[in-house]
Amino acid sequence: MIQRFASKVSIVALGVALAAGAAFTASFATNADAAAEAAKSSVSAVFKQMNVPVEGRFSRFNADVHFDPANAAASSAKLDVDVASFDLGSPDYNKEVAGDEWFDAAHFPHATFVSTQIKAGANGAFTVAGKLTIRGKTTDVVVPVTYRKDGANQVFDGALPIKRLAYGIGSGEWKDTSIVADDVQIKFHIVTAAH
Template identity: 55%
Template sequence: MKTMKKLALVSLMGVALAASAAALKTDPAKSTVSAVFKQMNVPVESKFKKYTVAIDYDAAKPDASKATVEVETASLDVGDADMNKEVAKKEWFNSAQFPKATFVSSSIKSASAGKLNVTGKLTIKGKTADITFPLTVKADGGKQVFEGALPIKRLAYNIGEGEWKDTGMVADEVTIKFHVVAGQ
């Protein structure tokens, strides 16, 4: 009985250590999350100023990885203070009611050396969709660098209501780009 308890305790400690060893801390100074869209057929890239990224990643066991991203929708900087206020309004992100857009992974699978396929749920403005996208990962000076681009349709998430549903001014296609640097 004592041996079984010791084995259970050792096993639990091993799981706890493995989980804590895999949790990476994001370096916000070196990381970015942005949205790329076309306005009047001109590409525009705007960065989100506030977001959190939680990544549990072990290069030796990428299939056991997990990721959660939360982006404060009112933090999108389109380069003009008045326009920043506009995109936080109800017609766009409705940041008062939906202050965060979230992504929670359900599966991260190795695709090839340095490449992963990520599946999960993306929620923006109360709308949730299952998504899959490719991701690259590389070691850099003791840290991991995760990069990817996720194409979405803004209207599927009700981003741009009323007169803004017209895609002649702002295209429906948006790419969420990210560059996340994280380490122990």
């Protein structure tokens, strides 16, 4: 039961993570080097189950990212995540987390993030404000992101803390945060072709 629960939470966490943190993740889905860039990128969510860190990843998402480090204010990012693609390494766990107690992928198949403002900070740091929607619940989030050039690529890294229960992830008995924590850390490493 604990393992089953951990899987569910992982998917929830990752779903939020991908949706919230991956504003930059999807730019690789819109250019000719999509496959190579996707292979270099990752989005994960980390949470604690019985005080032990658990991490999971999403495998399918699409986005449209236009990023110019010299003109952050004119940059934008949109992301659409297939919540049923969350992978915990077990088909049974993955199916369970996509179920109605967690992501309810049958009714809410996509998690989305749409940027509303991107601001430049110091030393390659940026903040991306936007609307994150999971299970039909939309909240305002601000994602801290670091940026660097790597040859012909742009590389984005960041982490965003969220609360899974704010999105209704984990209903019924799964609302108990003493077993699966409410806190989720969304981590991402995104590689895209420079435009």
